[in-house]
Amino acid sequence: MRTIAKVLARRIGALAVTLLAxxxxxxxxxxxSPGFDVDERELDPRLNQASRLWIQQERAGNRNILAFYGRRxxxxxxxxxxxxxxxxxxxxxxxxxxxxxxxxxxMAIGVVGGWALAFALALPSVLCRSVVFRGLAGWSQQILLCxxxxxxxxxxxxxxxxxxxxxxxxxxxxxxxxxxxxxxxxYAQPHILTARAKGLGGGVxxxxxxxxxxxxxxxxxAGVSVSIAFGAAIPIEALCDLPGIGQLAWQAxxxxxxxxxxxxxxxxxxxxxxxxxxxxxxxxxxxxI
Amino acid sequence: xxxxxxTAILVLSxxxxxxxxxxxxxTTSQSRQFRELPGARPSHQFPLGTDDLGRDRLARLLFATGxxxxxxxxxxxVATLLAAIAGGAAGYFGGWWDKCTVQxxxxxxxxxxxxxxxxxxxxxxxxxxPLASLVLTYGLLSAxxxxxxxxxxxxxxxxxxxxxxxxxxxxxxxxxxRILWRHVIPNLKPVLLAxxxxxxxxxxxxxxxxxxxxxxxxxxxPTWGNxxxxxxxxxxxxxxxxxxxxxxxxxxxxxxxxxxxxxLPI
Numbered sequence: 001m002r003t004i005a006k007v008l009a010r011r012i013g014a015l016a017v018t019l020l021a022x023x024x025x026x027x028x029x030x031x032x033s034p035g036f037d038v039d040e041r042e043l044d045p046r047l048n049q050a051s052r053l054w055i056q057q058e059r060a061g062n063r064n065i066l067a068f069y070g071r072r073x074x075x076x077x078x079x080x081x082x083x084x085x086x087x088x089x090x091x092x093x094x095x096x097x098x099x100x101x102x103x104x105x106x107m108a109i110g111v112v113g114g115w116a117l118a119f120a121l122a123l124p125s126v127l128c129r130s131v132v133f134r135g136l137a138g139w140s141q142q143i144l145l146c147x148x149x150x151x152x153x154x155x156x157x158x159x160x161x162x163x164x165x166x167x168x169x170x171x172x173x174x175x176x177x178x179x180x181x182x183x184x185x186x187y188a189q190p191h192i193l194t195a196r197a198k199g200l201g202g203g204v205x206x207x208x209x210x211x212x213x214x215x216x217x218x219x220x221x222a223g224v225s226v227s228i229a230f231g232a233a234i235p236i237e238a239l240c241d242l243p244g245i246g247q248l249a250w251q252a253x254x255x256x257x258x259x260x261x262x263x264x265x266x267x268x269x270x271x272x273x274x275x276x277x278x279x280x281x282x283x284x285x286x287x288x289i
Numbered sequence: 290x291x292x293x294x295x296t297a298i299l300v301l302s303x304x305x306x307x308x309x310x311x312x313x314x315x316t317t318s319q320s321r322q323f324r325e326l327p328g329a330r331p332s333h334q335f336p337l338g339t340d341d342l343g344r345d346r347l348a349r350l351l352f353a354t355g356x357x358x359x360x361x362x363x364x365x366x367v368a369t370l371l372a373a374i375a376g377g378a379a380g381y382f383g384g385w386w387d388k389c390t391v392q393x394x395x396x397x398x399x400x401x402x403x404x405x406x407x408x409x410x411x412x413x414x415x416x417x418x419p420l421a422s423l424v425l426t427y428g429l430l431s432a433x434x435x436x437x438x439x440x441x442x443x444x445x446x447x448x449x450x451x452x453x454x455x456x457x458x459x460x461x462x463x464x465x466x467r468i469l470w471r472h473v474i475p476n477l478k479p480v481l482l483a484x485x486x487x488x489x490x491x492x493x494x495x496x497x498x499x500x501x502x503x504x505x506x507x508x509x510x511p512t513w514g515n516x517x518x519x520x521x522x523x524x525x526x527x528x529x530x531x532x533x534x535x536x537x538x539x540x541x542x543x544x545x546x547x548x549x550x551x552x553l554p555i
Contacts, residue, residue: 021396029409146490146541148497149403151517151534158523231401235498239521250502253408261408268404276399 011281015273020073022269026262027069072262082263087255092263095248103233103244110167110229115222117168118175126183127202138180141173150235163240170232171225178221182214189213223279227272290547297546304540308355311348318345319352320509330527337529340519350532353511357496358540360427365488367431369438369481376439377477380446381469390439397436405433406495410504423506426499430492438484445480449473479549486548490541497537513537 047055075081082092125137144152149170157163186192192209230246237246245264252260290298311319323329323343331338337346379390397405406429413425449455455472463471493513499505500514501521508515516533520526 017392018396018399021392022400025396026408142542142545143538146494146538146545147534148494148501148514148517148537150498150501151520151537154501154517154520155534158520158526227399227401231403234401234403234407235502238502249404250407253410254504265400265404265408268401269399272401273399 007281011277015270015277018273019266019269022265023073023262024069026265027065027072027258072259076266083259085252085257085260087251087257087260092260095260096245096263096267099244099248102242103230103237103246106164106167106233106237106242106244106246107226107229109165110171110232111222111225113165113168114171114225114229115175117172118179121172122176122180122183123206125180126187137176141176144169144173148235149232150239153236153239157240163236163242166236166240167229167232171229174228175221175225179218182217183210186210186213219279221279223272223276226275230268230272293546297543300539300543301547304354304358304536304543307351308358311351311355319348319511320344321348331529337532338527346529346532349511350516350536353513353516353533354536356423356506356510357493357513360423361430361489361492361496362485364427364431364434364492365485367428368434368488368492369484371431371435372438372442372484373477373481375435376442377446377473379439380443381450381465381473383447387443390443394436394440394443397433398440402433402491403495403498406430406499407502407504409433410499417507419507419510423510423512426496426505426512427492430495434488434492434495438481438488441484442477442480445477446473449476483549486544490544493537493541493544 072083075083080093082096084090085092085095088095121137121141125134128134149166152169153163153166155161156166187210189209192205192213195205195209233244234246234249236242237244238250241247245267248260249264249268251257252264321344323339323345325343326335326339327343328341329335329339329343335345335347337350340346340349375390375393379387409429409432410426413429417425450468450473455468458468458472459465496505496512497514497517500512501517503518505514506512513533513536519530520534
């Protein structure tokens, strides 16, 4: 029990350190970017000198990156206030709340669909003796791996295809390759060969012997596929006009909206790290060399 | 090497020669605008037709091949060099340097690659001169893309450092730097080569994604990513506009086929 608590504390500590470091990295990146000190509000001809001075002073408060980051963290941790987006002029918490369901839906479809498709192709390609099917399954996945997700999105969007399901096409080939190798290895195990020789049904072998054997590795891969899905969701949302977190990240990045970018970075790191930690815990554990 | 691998290398060689040829020819043919022939259909004069500004699509595609393939390879070389320095030093010397490097690698790998790239590219000037934006885009790819290869290099270096021949060299009086120079680095070459082969396609696809979002190199220099933006207009979309996508597909597939499998991490 004490060991579990210790491991849990270490994992939470690692997650917190990664979150803080990721946030600081983003803040530093934006701070050192050229043109950071320029505020387009200063170009408004209706503002007098005093107002311009006030804007410059407000901006000057962000110059010391550590002080800015500390203040921001204090507001987030103590008051739960994520701040206001400078480019969209709306509370960041509200923006995230509005857009999270869209991305969650796209990613859920992507991850579940990608895994289902990968299973549907990998299992027959291991069990089926047809060279044609194996070749077709393998090559179709290789072709998907060789295409940029954004180009795929734009082509499907142009022809009125289901853009929300596109993330599945980014997840599937990466899962397929790994899954097929795992299944090949599993079906070559002596106890599974014995079960097949004794005439056990394919479904029973799969459910009782193969899946439990490869489950730890599959869980580890499940965590990674969340990160793959989010990476693919950004260009898909931005190009197909889907109002999700990916599109918001793109808007924040192009508008150099530091508070918004920081909040999204926290969210993305938290989600990917939690998924990786959970899958790592349930799975075989990452082998540190 | 297998037959598909050899074929892939031949195709890649032909693409590289095309790239060198297009660079040799200069920028004139790809930037020339035939104002009387905007959006022309494929013909003898223009095998892939012209774009909305009357520019020869084939000339632009060849020039873009030179830029995208050449700079992606250069960026992959730089990223692998960074990975060799960071991962090699971490793996060989261990201690605090190793712990810090692993933390940085973990941080960079914990963020989705495209999100990291997008955030970092966007904070750099978007209205930079065309040549500067090209350097910025590919410089950024190498500055952020070293983490994955560094992890592999670190593991390889540790394996070599603890290998029997390295231990024997140490027992016979070889200093750490001599072991590194004579025994570890020469044996790391295949690992580094495999990392270059796997990194180039990642960079090609990343640039294509950035280009479609308008965050790659600026006009008038064409890259594969920039050329794909023609697909964004569904009303004027034609079959010949898919040519850059086909070239990307062939190039990335060739890189994957030519990658030496035995040096890849499982």
